[in-house]
Amino acid sequence: MHPLQGKWKIVAHTSFGDLPSVNEITVDGDTFHGVMHDEKSGKDYDIVNGKIDGNHFTLETSMSFVVFSINVDLEGTLSEDGKTIEGTVTAMSKTGNFEGEKIE
Helix, strand or coil: CCCCCEEEEEEEEECCEEEEEEEEEEEECCEEEEEEEECCCCCEEEEEEEEEECCEEEEEEEEECCCCEEEEEEEEEECCCCCEEEEEEEECCEEEEEEEEECC
């Protein structure tokens, strides 16, 4: 099983402020999917188009607000010990960073 599989606590640092989430990831070969639980809004968003290449990964999600939705792309790296991740988050042509730790 790939070490990306499992539950992750992630904080994305964006122009909208810090966005904490708990993400449940299911790996299938070199792809993955899952659910992002937004801790600020309490909403769940699907993780789609997850791709893994060694310790490098990418994923997409779409977040819905009252009158609009935004596409969010994450690109990151899994640490050698498989316990932390970090990378960049891009939404609405703005880029921030994120870090996370495996919680299950």
